[in-house]
Structure formats: C-alpha cells, structure tokens
Amino acid sequence: MKLHTLLVFAISTLLLASCNSTKTLDNFYEKHKKEEGVTNFKLPGWLVWIGTGMAYHSIRDREVRMALKMAKKVKTMQFFTTEGDYEVSRAEIDALVGNLKEESFDELLYVKEEGTQVNVMVRDTDTKLKNILLLVEEEGEFTFISMKSRLKYKDLSEYISYYVNDFMGNKPVKKKDKEDKPRA
Amino acid sequence: MKYFKLMALCGVLLVSFTQAQAQANAIDKYFSQYVDDERFTVVYVSSKMFQLFDRLDVGGLDMDEEESKIVKNIAKDLRGLRILSADEDGLALYKEAKSKISTQEYEVLMTVRTNDGENVDFLIKDNDNIIEELLLLVGGEDDEFALLSFVGRLDLNSIVKLANSMEEDKKKE
Numbered sequence: 266m267k268l269h270t271l272l273v274f275a276i277s278t279l280l281l282a283s284c285n286s287t288k289t290l291d292n293f294y295e296k297h298k299k300e301e302g303v304t305n306f307k308l309p310g311w312l313v314w315i316g317t318g319m320a321y322h323s324i325r326d327r328e329v330r331m332a333l334k335m336a337k338k339v340k341t342m343q344f345f346t347t348e349g350d351y352e353v354s355r356a357e358i359d360a361l362v363g364n365l366k367e368e369s370f371d372e373l374l375y376v377k378e379e380g381t382q383v384n385v386m387v388r389d390t391d392t393k394l395k396n397i398l399l400l401v402e403e404e405g406e407f408t409f410i411s412m413k414s415r416l417k418y419k420d421l422s423e424y425i426s427y428y429v430n431d432f433m434g435n436k437p438v439k440k441k442d443k444e445d446k447p448r449a
Numbered sequence: 450m451k452y453f454k455l456m457a458l459c460g461v462l463l464v465s466f467t468q469a470q471a472q473a474n475a476i477d478k479y480f481s482q483y484v485d486d487e488r489f490t491v492v493y494v495s496s497k498m499f500q501l502f503d504r505l506d507v508g509g510l511d512m513d514e515e516e517s518k519i520v521k522n523i524a525k526d527l528r529g530l531r532i533l534s535a536d537e538d539g540l541a542l543y544k545e546a547k548s549k550i551s552t553q554e555y556e557v558l559m560t561v562r563t564n565d566g567e568n569v570d571f572l573i574k575d576n577d578n579i580i581e582e583l584l585l586l587v588g589g590e591d592d593e594f595a596l597l598s599f600v601g602r603l604d605l606n607s608i609v610k611l612a613n614s615m616e617e618d619k620k621k622e
Contacts, residue, residue, distance in 0.1 A: 371497040378490040387497070391504075418504040425505060 287388075287396065289364040290411055293357075294345055302351030310340040310413075331427050338416040346408040353407040362386075362400070370398065380404050393417040479549055479596070480531055492532040499527040499601070513618070519611045527601035534595040543568055543588020546596055555584060566590030578605045 298305045314337060321333040347353055365386060374385040381403040388396040394416045401408045483489045502524040535542060547570070554574055561569040567589030574582040580603035587595040
C-alpha cells in the first residue's frame with residue numbers, strides 16, 4: 266500500500282514538473298508564488314484532457330462542444346494572480362515581457378485602457394501554436410495565464426470558420442455521414 | 450571630380466534617408482509620448498497577428514479562392530496597427546499630432562470638418578503603387594481624439610484586383 270501511494274505521488278510530481286513552460290515564466294512564477302496575496306496553480310495536460318473530454322461527451326450545446334474541442338488541444342496550463350497589498354511592479358512586468366520576447370515569444374496584441382493593460386503573446390512553429398500567454402495588469406493586480414498547446418493552425422481555422430459561419434448565418438458544413446456512402 | 454560627385458550623391462541620399470527616419474520617428478515618438486498617459490486608450494496589433502491570417506484558412510467568408518489569396522497577400526505585408534484615443538483635450542491633441550506630420554511625407558487623401566468643430570484627416574505615406582502607412586486623425590471641440598496608424602505594404606494593385614473580383618461576383622449574382 267505504501268509503495269502504491271509513493272508511486273502515485275512520484276508520477277503526479279513528475280507530471281506536474283513536466284508542466285509548462287519557459288525559463289522566464291518559471292523564474293517569475295517561482296519568485297512570487299509563495300508570497301501572501303498570490304494565487305497560483307498549474308494544471309497538467311492529462312487533467313485538462315480528461316476534464317474537457319468528460320465535459321465534451323456530456324454536453325450537447327454545439328458552441329460549448331466546439332470550445333471544448335479546442336480546449337482539448339491545451340497541453341498544460343499555468344495560472345498566476347496577485348491581489349490585495351502584494352504588487353508586482355510595472356518594471357518587473359516590462360522585464361518579463363522583454364525576456365519573453367527574447368525567448369521567441371511574439372506580441373500579438375496590446376491594449377491599455379483606464380489603468381488596465383492586456384498583452385497577448387504567442388510562440389509558434391510553422392504549423393501550430395506552441396505557447397499562448399495572456400498577461401493582464403489591472404489596478405495593481407497582475408494576472409497571467411500561460412498555456413502550452415498543440416493547437417494547429419488547421420484547428421484554429423476550423424474554429425474561426427465555425428464562428429464566422431454562425432455569425433453570418435451560414436449552415437455548418439457537415440462531414441459526410443457513413444450513411445451517405447453507397448452500400449455494397 | 451568623379452569622386453566629388455559620388456560623395457555629393459551619397460550626401461544627398463544620406464540626408465533624405467535621415468529625413469525619412471526622422472519623420473517615421475515623429476509619429477513613433479507621438480505614440481511613445483502618450484503610451485503611458487492615463488488619459489489615452491492604446492491598442493497595438495502586431496505584424497505577427499497579420500501573419501497569422503496568412504496561415505489560417507477560414508471558410509464562410511463569402512470569398513472565392515482567388516479573393517482569399519489576395520486578402521492573405523495583403524494581410525501578410527501589414528506590419529502593425531496602432532490606435533491612440535482619448536476623451537479629453539481633443540482639439541489640442543489633434544493640433545499637436547497634426548503639427549508632427551510632415552506634408553512632404555504624407556499626402557492628404559481626405560479632410561472633413563463638421564459644423565460642430567470635428568476634424569477628420571485621412572493621410573497616406575506611399576511609394577509608387579505601395580502604400581506604406583495609412584493615418585487617420587480625428588479630433589475636435591467635442592474633446593474626442595483618435596490617431597490610427599496602419600503600417601505595412603499595401604499594394605494598390607492587389608486592392609484593385611480584390612475590388613474587381615468582388616465587383617464581378619456581384620454582377621454574377
């Protein structure tokens with residue numbers, strides 16, 4: 266029994282350790298995670314996969330199913346947020362963004378409005394998005410959500426097409442059912 | 450004498466290049482100056498975002514293959530979109546931004562001035578048939594200000610092709 270518990274613990278630790286991410290983010294996460302006012306967690310890929318998989322099979326709503334199908338492509342997820350008195354300085358956030366750029370992250374979008382700043386960054390290959398990162402700073406509170414993904418551009422195209430079709434009132438293109446095939 | 454001419458030519462080229470650089474920096478500086486100002490809303494869409502469009506194959510947009518190819522071609526050469534807007538001091542900010550725009554570099558496409566004192570300027574910076582920057586400047590007495598800068602290489606021929614293709618589709622319908 267003891268060996269069994271130890272084995273489960275070792276596997277869980279290994280899986281969590283394999284979570285995410287980049288050196289810059291890891292350093293930032295390690296530096297702040299134990300501070301008071303910081304909430305953080307890492308979700309290993311298998312947990313995301315099981316969770317979204319279970320939800321996918323129990324939900325009938327097409328839009329939610331589509332979103333879950335995309336969520337299944339997330340390998341690991343890391344969440345970090347500060348609140349209360351604990352503050353991450355602007356200089357530190359700027360340094361984080363700068364270092365991420367050096368680690369081949371590209372800025373997709375930056376929005377600043379009334380004390381809220383949002384950065385969306387990605388790291389990709391020719392065929393897929395490897396990392397997706399959302400950074401939000403709002404009135405002294407800082408949040409980041411980092412996802413390691415295997416989201417291919419093909420999947421993203423399918424996802425966007427779905428919503429474009431939905432928005433434009435087009436009928437979704439259904440894959441040919443088995444019934445359509447001529448029977449021998 | 451030959452060397453003197455060559456040096457003079459290099460000098461002229463250097464001066465023109467420096468002037469072009471200085472102008473690009475004037476708009477950049479304007480953005481940098483106000484990017485941290487609490488009065489402003491800032492939006493920056495990077496070239497990476499436009500490159501992503503090139504990799505996506507989105508259906509349902511009512512475009513044929515040729516149109517889709519042209520749109521992707523246009524998007525992949527865009528280098529970024531910057532928007533700066535504010536809800537106060539509209540007229541002062543408009544005047545300040547306008548003073549930084551060199552009329553040698555930018556050509557006015559359209560100017561609108563409404564009877565309630567709002568100004569809209571639409572300018573381009575181009576090189577032959579390639580538009581390098583589209584600039585929209587809005588500001589007036591109602592305190593609203595907006596500066597929109599679309600940077601990249603917008604090929605007029607591609608835009609004309611796209612317009613023609615869409616026109617043909619309309620005729621077919």
